[in-house]
Amino acid sequence: MAKRSGGGGARQPNKAPARTTGRAKASSRGRRRRSWLGRIVYGTVVLGLWGVIGLAGLIAYHASQLPPIDQLAVPKRPPNIAILASDGSLLANRGETGGRVVSIKELPPYLPRAFVAIEDRRFYQHFGVDPVGILRAIGQNLTRRGVAQGGSTLTQQLAKNLFLTQERTASRKIQEAILALWLEHKYTKDEILELYLNRVYFGAGAYGVEAAAQRYFGKPAKEVSLAQAAMLGGLVQAPSRLAPNRNLPAAQARAAQVLAAMQELGFAAPQDVKVALAQPAKPTNARGGGSANYVADLVMDVLDDYVGKFDTDITVQTTVDPVLQAAAEKVLTDELNAKGARFNVGQGALVSMRPDGAIRALIGGRDYAQSQFNRATTAKRQPGSSFKPFVYLAAVEHGATPDTVREDAPVRIGNWAPENYSHRYEGPVTLRTALAHSLNTVAVRLGQEVGPKTVVQTAQRLGITSPLQANGSIALGTSEVTLLEMVGAYGAFANGGTGVIPYVVTAVKSQGGKVLYKRSDNGLGRVIDANADGMMNAMMHEVFVSGTGKKADIPGWDLAGKSGTTQDYRDAWFIGFSGSLVTGVWLGNDDGELTKKVTGGNLPAEIWKSYMTQALKGQTPVPLPGLNRWRRQPETTASVASAAPPAPGGLLGQILGEPEAPAPRQSAPARRAQKDDRNFIEKLFGIGD
Template sequence: MAEKPQDGWPESGPERDRLSPPGHEGGRVRARLRRWVSLLSFSFMALTVALGLLVFSLVPHLQKQIDNPQLLEQRAAMVLDADGKELATRGGRYADIVPLEEMPPYLIQAFLAAEDQRFYSHSGFDIRGILRAAWRNLQAGAFVEGGSTITQQLAKNLYLSSERTVARKFQEALITLWLESHYTKDEILSVYLNRIYLGAGTYGVEAASRFYFNKSVSQVTLAEAALLAGLPKAPSRFAPTNNLKRAQARADYVLQLLVETGALTNGEVFAARAEPAEIVVREERLGTHYFVDWVLEEARALIPPADGTIIIRTTLDGAMQRKAEAAMEKALADQGPAVNIEQGALLTLARDGAVKAMVGGRSYLDSQFNRAAQAKRQPGSAFKPVIYLTALKNGFGPSSIMIDEPVDIHGWQPENSAGRYWGPVTLLTAFKHSLNTVAVRLTEQVGRGKVIGTARQLGIKSPIAALPSLALGASEVTLVELTGAYLPFAADGKGTEPWGITEISTPSGIVLYERKEEPRQIISPRRARDMTHMLHQVIAEGTGTRASLGRRMAAGKTGTSQNNRDAWFIGYTHQYVTGIWFGNDDNSPSAGASGGGIAASTWSAYMNDIHRGLPRIALPGVRREPVVARQGKEQEYFRQLSALFRSVPPVSAGRTTRFRQGGETIRVR
């Protein structure tokens, strides 16, 4: 028989239960209850302490948030073309604050019906709305409805980030209570309606109304008001610019809510439901975004960083820009495949350096890389005007004589593209036929450092290596730089860096920047006209004949880099300077693309197009007396050459003499 404990009570089992003294079971229940109460008390105290610590940690940050609401919009920029038409808006679209009393009553009713039907009766939180949303989400098995009130939405939009954390939700609750205790309902609603995001980059009903309907919010119809009120739920999804039918269906639902809430009758919404709101059709001008990116960088350098919207008025000519885009696309589509070229860029400047058109690539959607302003490529012979200008500054003239013959510089032996040598030639002849050996000899004679100095004087800022190949355009430049370098030739010696901004202001009209800089004299008018004379001959009878504009006088230069990787033509008329480049982004060779081919023909087609209706004005320097050779070694050489010819005895009758000409033997009698 098992031993019993010394106290006489069994350890467990029926016997123990049977022998339990009266009242002992109730003591056990009370003990268990005391333990639960202690546990709950401890948990409540711990939660209270945790909430207290959370509040304590959040209050300083919360006070900063409350003291600095985002009532002033962050930096946004609206970019306008030369005619004042919008090119693009970066950042948000904002407008001036519109008081509630200036908004149509049905607009306010529509927003309340769609977003917060008990706005004027709750104190920041709508318990019924929260429970209703929870029930519908549970039924749907997904999140289909939110329970946030307008005050809660305002708290999130003005003070908080978009992160989803417990601390953020707690902050939202505290700010909601603060807003309700410090502002009237009308004040809260006014700020909400003027700053709520409504899709397509628009903030506030005024900005959205002007963007979607091209009118002030005070003038919107009931159908338009319902469309706006349907946007806060999912601005991107319901934005009419993304899907007009979906936006109209959402607006119809808002009109239905107006009837259900008793705000309006079926008769009052009938017309709005029968004729849904339409939006303004805006021209998609993605091609201009290369220019927009470029001028925004320029704007950052012109004014200090600040909050608020700025309006940037630019020099871009909308009609010219469309023609530029069309010309480049046509060239790439018609000629690109045959020469294995996939990309191109174009820049047109007025004589004062204002950018009138900029094409940075074939498709902005496919690539935002701006090949006009960012791509650095070898200009080839399009760089030769820099060399010849340097020669003019150092005693040479268009009629100066140089010898076109093989040249060797420490083993480097450049050749002419045609593979032949011309012997004694004038600088004009060497230039218009783009003779490489003469360019190299000129560079070596005047000095590479001086050539680089001239490039800097003309506005080229890219690194230039002082190598022999400098003469053939081996150092990479941008199209903006090189086109700008031709400006002094076109403008009688005056030049400036290409620019695109005329004015930067605030929406209220405060001018932050206004361009007042005028082009300055870069080179003398005489040298500019000498260069124009030679550049005109390139088109008249040199490598650029395909760039001819017929009876309109023009001047320009072809450029082709090694292995035909780059094809350039930079040229000008009395009105405009235009540079064109073709090539491939991976720098792969083309199948024979050249400056005198695809680039020159595209330049001609485009320039003829943009000059229609403009007067034909002669270029200074083209039609003038022949330029006399400068004093110096070149003149002495020419004198000696003439004397040599005079010393040759006359040919007697019947005598046959053979002369070598162009590699052939001819008979002279």
């Protein structure tokens, strides 16, 4: 028993250590588990701290690459030049942005909301960088659900546009975030949104919502509809791909996404969205997209003469009438579209101005989008017979009258023997008839009588500034000039003899309304004696009565002017005027290729009449200065001849070797000229110049 007892006592101690060992092992395993968890937690904390330190260092480094915060400032927006028509409507914008700065208060509420809905729906909640928005964008882009959104906030996009390049790097994104935080600290949400709307790029050279509204819809931003606002809001994601004038289906699909987002956020009522979806926006031809750009180019050419350097938006008031500009563009393009191919004429230009030089319409070519070269102001072409009024004026100033007679017969100057267009010669004719029928031999004789230098000086006195060659052929318009010069020079005939300088700008104002320039009346002074001007108007009036411009006559109006056709039908001109408007038309080809018998008396005269009929519609006819005194009487020219003061022999008589014929001797050829007018013009009409 003792043995058992002892044996039992000996075994008891052996069991206890076994239990203790098990607990120790469990405790050891717990410690090891806790040790690993602790190590993971510890490592995570350490890594996190190092990550924060590294991120802080990275941010500090990239922040150091930026200007000091206290020196940061929003860069000035490049100034816009708004070019206005005479009625205050917008003709075109010029400058790097394409439109003026607008206040967010000017805009309909749904326009800025369209950008918030599609680009940054948490714009009013975040502090410049939106982690929630970034995660949402990642999730939506991965699952392809809902409206696709970018991770950048509007504030970040503005920071990029204002301060950074367009490169896509981690470095730029960090700087973008830093600058976004600064913008949020510096400006209110509405100020940030206004800056964004005025700086973001919309494609087609349009920076800012105003420029985009004008470019795509032909209206100011404050007038866009909900559908148009949605299209503009969707456009900024990819301006080149989504521009409505390039890819309308894509632009409308994107606009539908914007409208859905606006409805979801409560930015637009469901019924309004329904209407906008049923009537999606479409681009229109903005007024600045056509011929008005030729006017804008002219304005920019002369603007430096009126104002110095400027760093804010300005408005330029012009003399151009948008109704006349549109009419001129349509008439010219319609004529060329209908008859250009048949007559092999590809280009044209038109200038219309008041007799004081104020340009009312200016078309520099058939299609500005195809060619920006301004044929009205820059192209120099031979004017042909439209130059003859300067020759006749020189002769009048040396003693001739409309009823002075000259011989229409072959003439030779050295080896040059100019001929009439018809290759016919009518013998003794009055200057009135010779100019009306554009007889070359008479013009050349007059040019020789007064001298080529006198002809050149006469043209220059009236405003021709291009170099002119003082030779025998100057009488037939062989020196090159611009259409604008010619129309300006004819203005002196229309206004009674005062030389004019064509102008298009009347005033320039700053964004705040300060007047930077205002035109004062100026010109060249009197350049034609009133009596001489009356005689010239009487002779050029005959062009419409019985001459080469008869096709262009407008009933009820006294008109005067001259046609012109250059050698081999290269250029065709028609310049004419009423007492209130002077208009010139040129047709030809840029490369000098010959047309198929286009003369001043056919296509240009047709364009001139179509335009002037619209331009003068509803106006009270204005008499031409001095015309009534020298007008040819329908019943007889004898009364005119007898009423006219006898022309002195003067220089003309000395050159011819005999004095001017007295009035009784003039009456017979004058009557003959009158009798032959009808038959003569029948042969020339439509093909003469």
